[in-house]
Amino acid sequence: GAVVSQHPSWVICKSGTSVKIECRSLDFQATTMFWYRQFPKQSLMLMATSNEGSKATYEQGVEKDKFLINHASLTLSTLTVTSAHPEDSSFYICSAIGLWDEQFFGPGTRLTVL
Amino acid sequence: AQRVTQPEKLLSVFKGAPVELKCNYSYSGSPELFWYVQYSRQRLQLLLRHISRESIKGFTADLNKGETSFHLKKPFAQEEDSAMYYCALRKDGANNDMRFGAGTRLTVKP
Numbered sequence: 312g313a314v315v316s317q318h319p320s321w322v323i324c325k326s327g328t329s330v331k332i333e334c335r336s337l338d339f340q341a342t343t344m345f346w347y348r349q350f351p352k353q354s355l356m357l358m359a360t361s362n363e364g365s366k367a368t369y370e371q372g373v374e375k376d377k378f379l380i381n382h383a384s385l386t387l388s389t390l391t392v393t394s395a396h397p398e399d400s401s402f403y404i405c406s407a408i409g410l411w412d413e414q415f416f417g418p419g420t421r422l423t424v425l
Numbered sequence: 426a427q428r429v430t431q432p433e434k435l436l437s438v439f440k441g442a443p444v445e446l447k448c449n450y451s452y453s454g455s456p457e458l459f460w461y462v463q464y465s466r467q468r469l470q471l472l473l474r475h476i477s478r479e480s481i482k483g484f485t486a487d488l489n490k491g492e493t494s495f496h497l498k499k500p501f502a503q504e505e506d507s508a509m510y511y512c513a514l515r516k517d518g519a520n521n522d523m524r525f526g527a528g529t530r531l532t533v534k535p
Contacts, residue, residue: 345522354511354527355469404469406523414515414523416461416469 313339313409317417324395325425331391332420334405340385341407346378349402349419361388395424427452429514431526438502439534446497446529448486448512456514458488458495459523463509472497472510482506502533 314337324330334344342363347355359380360368367380377399379391388407392399404419428451438444450456460472473481475488475495486497495512512526 355525357522357524360522406469413471413474414459418468 313337313407313413313415315405315407315415315417317403317405317420319420320418321421321423323423323425326396327394329391329393330395330422331389332403332405332422334388334390334407334417336386336407336409336415339407339409341409342385344382344388344405344407345414346380346388346390347404347406349404355404358390392422395422397424400424427456427514427516427524429512429524429526431510431512431529433529434527435530435532437532437534440504441501444499444502444506444531444533446510446512446531448495448497448526450493450495450512450514452493452514452516454516456516458486459513459515460484460486460495460497461511461513461525463511465508469511502531504533504535507531507533 316335318333322330344361346358348358349355357370358373361380361382363382363385369375377393382388400423402419402421406414406416408414430449432447458475461469462472463469484497484499486495488495509528509530511528513523515523
């Protein structure tokens, strides 16, 4: 089946720094990708919808200036957490829609901000 | 707005017993309903979707529009079914986002 990868799988950074997370569809093209966030013992929460070649659509309450999303190609979307703070520590998961309308999820990236 | 409710955070059954994971939704249009499973330390993966009406790993789920439910069932649970299960809803249209329930952690005891 289709595979979505994320890089890095985990990252630790200092407060105030920026972190970029990549999401790639490895064997298919995805015009739409999604970014989710998962707090411990909680469900996935949609952060934004990433559309290739256009601006991302953010969910209510998600700061677009803090979580920068770039979907520059049909196989790559990036999420940059700018000026990260400890409260941004979380598990970030991306997904991409494949050929048959199925949504494929990446393995996730664990971000820890010290 | 669409909403997905999974009333049970934890569900524990013995091996061989039937299991039902509940999911209710609210959406005024024609939704697509999904069940995703996340095994320990693994990525989220699709278990089944209502439009395909198939049985995966012995699990089935029927969309009941009258009760707005999409409960996941398996007649005989196995230990390897222990995982986190998420019910999800997508509005009609391929590129619409998915809304997830809070998830139910299923534990199948030997």
